[in-house]
Structures are given as C-alpha cells and as structure tokens.
Amino acid sequence: ASTPVLAGKKVVITAGPTREDLDPVRYITNHSSGKMGYAIAEAAVAAGANVELISGPVALTPPAGCAIHRAVSAAQMHQQVMQNIADADIFIATAAVADYRPKHLAAQKIKKNNDELTLTFVKNPDILKDVANLTNAPFTVGFAAESENVETYARNKLASKKLAMIAANDISAQGLGFNSDRNALHVIWNGGDKKLPAASKTVLAEALIKLIAEQYNKNNSP
Numbered sequence: 001a002s003t004p005v006l007a008g009k010k011v012v013i014t015a016g017p018t019r020e021d022l023d024p025v026r027y028i029t030n031h032s033s034g035k036m037g038y039a040i041a042e043a044a045v046a047a048g049a050n051v052e053l054i055s056g057p058v059a060l061t062p063p064a065g066c067a068i069h070r071a072v073s074a075a076q077m078h079q080q081v082m083q084n085i086a087d088a089d090i091f092i093a094t095a096a097v098a099d100y101r102p103k104h105l106a107a108q109k110i111k112k113n114n115d116e117l118t119l120t121f122v123k124n125p126d127i128l129k130d131v132a133n134l135t136n137a138p139f140t141v142g143f144a145a146e147s148e149n150v151e152t153y154a155r156n157k158l159a160s161k162k163l164a165m166i167a168a169n170d171i172s173a174q175g176l177g178f179n180s181d182r183n184a185l186h187v188i189w190n191g192g193d194k195k196l197p198a199a200s201k202t203v204l205a206e207a208l209i210k211l212i213a214e215q216y217n218k219n220n221s222p
C-alpha cells in the first residue's frame with residue numbers, strides 16, 4: 001500500500017461555532033454545526049495525520065483517532081489553538097468564530113426595564129491571522145463564508161491574512177453550508193484554484209485534504 005498523504009503530519013483544525021455570553025442565561029452564537037470541521041478532521045486522520053481538533057460547542061461525536069480540545073468562546077478557542085499549535089505542520093480554520101463579543105458580561109440577568117436595549121461589542125482575537133503570523137507558521141488554510149462577492153472577498157482574505165490557501169464558502173446557496181450535510185467550496189491558493197462542486201461534507205473534506213496535501217508537499221519537498 002502507498003504511504004498516506006499526510007503520514008505523521010500534525011494537523012490542527014478548528015470547528016463549530018463560538019458562544020459569547022451576555023449574562024448568566026443568554027449568549028450570541030451562529031448556525032455552525034461543526035459538521036464541516038469534523039469531516040475534515042476525519043479525512044485528515046484517514047490521511048495519516050495526527051489531528052488536534054479544537055471544537056466549539058456542537059452536538060457531534062469527535063472522529064476516532066483525533067485529540068479533542070473544547071472551547072466555548074472565541075477567547076477560549078484562541079487560547080486552545082495557541083496551546084496546541086507548536087510544531088503543527090498544517091492549520092485549518094473551519095470554525096465560525098464570533099468576530100465580536102459583548103463588551104460587558106452582566107453578572108446578573110439583564111432585566112426587561114426599557115423598550116429598547118443597546119449592546120456594545122468589542123472585537124475578538126483573530127485566531128487565523130495570529131496563527132498565520134507566527135514565526136515558523138504552519139501551512140495555514142482559512143475558510144471564507146461569504147454571502148456576496150465570494151471569490152473577491154476570499155482572495156482578499158488569502159492575501160491580507162498571509163494564508164497558504166483559502167476555501168471560499170458561498171453561504172447564499174440553498175441547502176449548503178451552515179448546519180447542512182452538504183456544501184460546495186472554491187479553494188484558492190497562490191498559483192491556482194479548484195472548484196469543489198456541491199457534495200456531502202464527507203466527500204468535500206476528502207477532496208480538500210487531498211488538495212492541502214498536494215500543495216503542502218509541493219511547498220515542503222526537499
């Protein structure tokens with residue numbers, strides 16, 4: 001049998017949503033189910049990688065053979081990634097991380113006293129950007145969930161965040177993307193791109209891992 005394409009490589013993957021608390025009973029989150037990230041983790045294990053899966057709150061069972069690290073907020077996910085990124089060969093950021101969190105976490109339940117409620121948010125750390133900017137950064141793959149100008153925004157993120165590769169995810173398409181079993185991706189890297197048409201997240205994850213391994217091995221061959 002041939003050697004698996006990512007044999008012995010350390011691959012760190014983020015998956016799922018983050019949850020940003022407002023008060024003891026309420027939080028802000030998004031529709032990410034973790035299915036895409038967990039499928040990528042499974043495909044990476046099948047390709048021979050040592051996988052560290054950093055997961056937001058989801059209702060999925062982690063794939064066999066990967067190490068699981070749980071996070072709830074973006075700050076916790078950032079911390080978990082930074083604690084596990086040393087010596088990583090590849091980083092894949094599939095998680096839908098909240099860009100902002102409430103400025104104040106109310107110690108007590110917010111009361112229904114006024115007709116309007118105004119909340120102030122502050123920016124969360126950008127996990128993908130921080131990993132890509134590390135000295136000896138791993139081969140870093142971002143996702144771009146966009147509802148318009150998908151390819152342009154994805155190419156901008158590839159360049160501005162200094163990524164090796166980006167998977168553009170058109171979230172305007174019905175039945176694909178967030179919380180669905182299917183997705184479609186446009187994968188872009190410096191010097192090439194490939195459209196992976198609508199398919200199950202399992203099939204897409206295998207195709208994405210194959211593309212990542214090809215580009216990683218091209219960049220890192222002696």
Ligand code: PMT
Nearest residue numbers: 032033034035036093096097126127128143144145178179
């Ligand atoms: O979980 P599923 O239900 O299966 O859905 C899959 C998915 C639609 C969530 C997934 O395919 C996807 O597109 N993930 C990226 C979602 C996202 O938040 O995209 P973004 O364009 O806002 O972020 C760009 C990139 O930066 C992403 O790689 C994200 O993980 C990363 N990021 C963003 C903000 C932040 N603070 N830290 C980050 O690392």
